[in-house]
Amino acid sequence: MNEHETLGERLEQQGISRRAFLKFCTAMASMMALPPSAATAIAEALIKAKRPSVIWLSFQECTGCTESLTRSHSPTLESLIFDMISLDYHHTLQAASGHGAEKSREDAMQNFFGKYLLVVDGSIPLNDGGVYSTIAGRTNLDLLEEAAKGAAAIIAVGTCAAFGGIPNAKPNPTGAVAVSDIIKDKPIINISGCPPIPAVITGVLAHYLTFGELPELDELGRPKSFYGETIHDRCYRRPFYDQGKFAKSFDDEGARNGWCLFELGCKGPTTHNACATTKWNGGTSFPIESGHGCLGCSEPHFWDAGSFYTPLSAPTANLETIAAGAAVVGAGIAVALSAADRAKKRRTQQAHEKLTVKEL
Amino acid sequence: MNQQELLDFVRGTGLQIAAAVFVLGMVYRMLHLMLLGRKKNLAAPRGTEWGPGLRTMWHRSIPSVGLTSRGYFIVISGYIFHLGFLITLLFLSQHIDLFRSVFGFGWPALSPGLITITAILTIAAMIALLVHRYTDPVKRLISDYQDYLTWTLTFLPLLTGIMLKQGIALGYQQMLIVHIITLELLMIATPFTKLVHMFTTFSARWYNGAISGFKGIKV
Numbered sequence: 001m002n003e004h005e006t007l008g009e010r011l012e013q014q015g016i017s018r019r020a021f022l023k024f025c026t027a028m029a030s031m032m033a034l035p036p037s038a039a040t041a042i043a044e045a046l047i048k049a050k051r052p053s054v055i056w057l058s059f060q061e062c063t064g065c066t067e068s069l070t071r072s073h074s075p076t077l078e079s080l081i082f083d084m085i086s087l088d089y090h091h092t093l094q095a096a097s098g099h100g101a102e103k104s105r106e107d108a109m110q111n112f113f114g115k116y117l118l119v120v121d122g123s124i125p126l127n128d129g130g131v132y133s134t135i136a137g138r139t140n141l142d143l144l145e146e147a148a149k150g151a152a153a154i155i156a157v158g159t160c161a162a163f164g165g166i167p168n169a170k171p172n173p174t175g176a177v178a179v180s181d182i183i184k185d186k187p188i189i190n191i192s193g194c195p196p197i198p199a200v201i202t203g204v205l206a207h208y209l210t211f212g213e214l215p216e217l218d219e220l221g222r223p224k225s226f227y228g229e230t231i232h233d234r235c236y237r238r239p240f241y242d243q244g245k246f247a248k249s250f251d252d253e254g255a256r257n258g259w260c261l262f263e264l265g266c267k268g269p270t271t272h273n274a275c276a277t278t279k280w281n282g283g284t285s286f287p288i289e290s291g292h293g294c295l296g297c298s299e300p301h302f303w304d305a306g307s308f309y310t311p312l313s314a315p316t317a318n319l320e321t322i323a324a325g326a327a328v329v330g331a332g333i334a335v336a337l338s339a340a341d342r343a344k345k346r347r348t349q350q351a352h353e354k355l356t357v358k359e360l
Numbered sequence: 361m362n363q364q365e366l367l368d369f370v371r372g373t374g375l376q377i378a379a380a381v382f383v384l385g386m387v388y389r390m391l392h393l394m395l396l397g398r399k400k401n402l403a404a405p406r407g408t409e410w411g412p413g414l415r416t417m418w419h420r421s422i423p424s425v426g427l428t429s430r431g432y433f434i435v436i437s438g439y440i441f442h443l444g445f446l447i448t449l450l451f452l453s454q455h456i457d458l459f460r461s462v463f464g465f466g467w468p469a470l471s472p473g474l475i476t477i478t479a480i481l482t483i484a485a486m487i488a489l490l491v492h493r494y495t496d497p498v499k500r501l502i503s504d505y506q507d508y509l510t511w512t513l514t515f516l517p518l519l520t521g522i523m524l525k526q527g528i529a530l531g532y533q534q535m536l537i538v539h540i541i542t543l544e545l546l547m548i549a550t551p552f553t554k555l556v557h558m559f560t561t562f563s564a565r566w567y568n569g570a571i572s573g574f575k576g577i578k579v
Contacts, residue, residue: 220362230532244453244472263457270367270533299364306371312536313454314461317372319379326380330387338395345397 004086007209008047011083021047028206031199031278032215032225045210046084052209053108053116055147056090059140060133060167060176061122065158066092068195084205085117091135102136109150117208118151120144120179123160123167127175144182153187153214154179157201162190162221163300170304180221189214190221194297197278200226220300222272231268231286231294234276237261255291265309266293273298363533370540378544385551390559406576409569416569416579417562433492437485444482448475448518472525479522486515510555516542 005013011021025046026039034042058066070093087093088108089101096104108116122140125132130139148154156179159165167176180188191200204223207215215223232238240246240260247254247261260266268276271294275286287294293309296302306316361369427435449455453469460466470478490511493499520539523529530538550556572579 232532242472244469246453263453270364270536300362301364301368305364305368310461311454311457312371313457315371315375315458316368317376319376319462322376322380323383326382326384327387330384331391333384334388334391334395337392338397342397 004051004053006047007049007051007084010051011047014083016083025206028203031203031274032207032223033228034225042206042210046206049209051084051086052152053088053112054085054119055088055105055108055116055151056093056119056121057135057140057143057147058090058092059120059122059144059161060125060174061158061160061165063092065121065195066090069198069201084202084209088112088116105147109147113150115152116150117205118147118154119157120154120161121157123164123176123178124182125167125174125176127173132174141182144179148183148186151186153189153208154183155201155204156180156188156190156192156221158196159192159194159297159300159302162192165194166303168301168303187214188221189217189223192220192222192227192298192300193273194295194302196298197226197274197280199278200274218272222298226274226278227272227298229272231271231273231276231288235268235288236276237288250291261288261291261293263311264293265307265311267296267299267302267305267308267312268294269312271296271299271302363537367533367537367540370537370544374544375540378547382547382550386556386559389551389556390563393560393563401574403574405574407573409573412573412577412579413566413570416572417565419579420565420568434489437489437492440485441482441489444478444485445514445518448479448482448521451475452521476522476525479518479525483515483518483522486511486518506554510549510553513542513546513549513553513555517546 022039022043025043026036029036029039029042032038056066089105091101094101094104122133124130124140124144126141130141133140135143156162160167160176161179164172164176164178164181167174168178178190180190189204191204193200200223203226204215207223215225218224218227220227232241235241237258237260240258241262245254245257245259246263247257247259248263249255250264255261262269266288268288275294276288279286279289295308296305299305306314310316423435423439447470450459450467451470452472452475456466456469490508493503493507493511517539520535520542524532524535524539529535546555550558569579
């Protein structure tokens, strides 16, 4: 297999104008918080960049991440992702099936060893030898370890691949883990979200092609340019939070006035993502704008962080039963110690020898 | 443990531990006091106990003339700190969310601006009281480590709370974690330190009033 053509050649084949391409580069530079001059640098780098081979492995997942990416309405920035890369294996999207499909993966791994990007969506089940998710008779663990060996970098797309996601939720019957729990010797970038924002995937790829390296990451391995701020920081309803104006239910006056959804369980203050700025569906809106609080889907264990409708300041666990039990134990200790005190008092009184006048 | 896991812990298991220690400790302390086994007073009562007891609880909670004989500083600072702490604790909407989820009912919140001013005044009063405690020779002499420990444990939730609300230092998530931890430390320490006075103060006042009532002393 030959080297893939450059992105410039590809765009030319697709009939994409230079103007559209420059608009894309400017948007990418803006999203990644780069200075305006970076747009030209990105354009120059991208136009010459060889389209990297990408192997996309889908493990224990719902296909929502792929759906999010492919169903973004055209023409959008996100659609350009398929022009930037050579998607050599993606078992949901590819036409090939059976042995032919697996051969395309093996060919890509062999021909672009050390150069290809490995994209993973879905978690990896480890319990019972990983039998809970297999492809072509092989476990996800086996496929991941094999594909990771020759990968230049791994992009964990979606919260399942990044942090274990919903399959990892308690009681985690399949023993689902994240990519980073298994692969330790390759650069891994986590693009979390359930699903993640398509433009973020495109942005990370654009960064990789432009600079030849992964963007700066936060402590959870997410690109800082997209996950550096919380939803709360950028929320258009933030002024209502500061003023103490909260919707108390989804159909009260506060909700109709577009007040803050904190009391209805919004996890925006603790959720790092770009939804409030990049938005969804071609910039139409994001969950809070549609009247529902943020679920915190781009954070680890978001499924186990209590009810989606419990305010962040409220406990996630039952306190009443614990407190009642503690009260009973406390009362028991007090009664027991009091009984011991009284018994001691009685013994002391009984042991007390009264002095007689004569003794004095 | 990443930040999200830590937040889940302090909002869940951590809070359960703190609540269990607080309730167990307070029930134990209060019941143990009540069961001390005082001798029955065999004298004929000259009055009732409950009325004078409750009246004393009220009288000793409001400023009296004699209280200011040594100046106004301690009285004013003390009231600002105690009332400010209670107002901040009970009337911030996020705190009411917490009470509502535990008790099943809530009450109207005060505006965030008013709570912020109250919290700042409370913090200022606490700092002033600490400085006074440390600089006044008599107060310094009668203060032990527990006075400074309880001051710190009470001060930290206020400080971290206002930092969280105003977005000062750290991110919201980190500061929320720190704020909840300081609250949990306060809950755990309360039954076993001088902070137990948040309950015993009132029972002691009632007891004093009740003794007077029993003896027929007008209170």
